[in-house]
Amino acid sequence: MVLYSYYRSSASFRARIALNLKGLAYEYRAIHLLKGAQMTDEYAKLNPAKQVPTLIHEGQAIGQTMAIIDYLDHVQPTPRLFPDEPLKRALITQACEIINSGVQPLANTSTTVYLKDVLKLDEATRANWVRHWLTNGHRMLETFLANHAGDFAFGSTVSAADCFVLPHLVSAERFGAPYDDYPILKRLRATYAAGDAFKRAMPDQQPDFEK
Ligand SMILES: N[C@@H](CCC(=O)N[C@@H](CS)C(=O)NCC(=O)O)C(=O)O
Structure with a gap:
């Protein structure tokens, strides 16, 4: 691959x-x-x-x-990251889509480049934009996962949702959108910090990493 x-x-x-x-x-x-x-x-x-x-x-x-x-x-x-059981599969997909379609496109490079080059927004305004949408994502995830999370986003078993939540949290750390007030997100971050598959996927572990 x-x-x-x-x-x-x-x-x-x-x-x-x-x-x-x-x-x-x-x-x-x-x-x-x-x-x-x-x-x-x-x-x-x-x-x-x-x-x-x-x-x-x-x-x-x-x-x-x-x-x-x-x-x-x-x-x-x-x-298995998307289980077969219909309800569980739908809920895991919902968590992924909160991030995939509800948050990340608003903070994507092409979006922020448009804000800068076409809409002529200054740096501080663009940073506020990104933080606003990331923080909205924290709120959506914390509310939704309250009914589902254990050590992982869904109980004690890893799922596709975990593949989405850690990158969301690392983006939040990078752009200064803290999640200190979101206890479930904080707990999930601690789980991921201890997991080898998550650690090896971190940006600073990649061959093209730049400081
Ligand atoms: N929904 C897409 C999102 C992909 C995406 O937005 N990728 C970003 C980086 S995180 C990108 O390539 N941006 C390039 C650009 O905006 O020019 C997916 O899940 O693969």
Whole structure:
């Protein structure tokens, strides 16, 4: 398997966690988002969204982390990240989508570049924007997971939701959107800090990491 990834990309981080949890080896190919490597025609053929990550397996390219993690679940079913049981599967998908469609697109590079270059918002206003949406994500997750979380987002078993929550929290740390007032998120962060698959997926563990 090959993963096109950027060390600081929270979506790439989700795919790295899933690959590590499943013990799947992969070749890391760095796409430097700030240098626009995602915008080349060659890369757009692999991922028309011009985003990372992209997973390549058996010559096929798969984009979107929901699709990538679902695919990995079929290629290597253990540990199962999207379980079969319908309600559990729906609720885990809901947690993932809170982040995938409800938070991360608002803080994505192309969004903040638009705020800067087209809407001409200054740096402080753009930073407020990102913090606002990340903090809204904390609130949504804390409320939703109150009915479900144990040491992991769903009870005591790892799931796809955990692949999304840690990157969300690490983005919050980077952009200064603290989650001190959210006890469930704090507890989950401690679980992830102790887990090898999560630790190895961290941005500072990637070959393209820059200080
Ligand atoms: N929903 C997509 C999100 C992918 C995404 O937004 N990737 C970001 C990095 S976290 C990206 O490549 N941004 C490049 C850009 O905005 O130009 C997924 O789950 O894969």
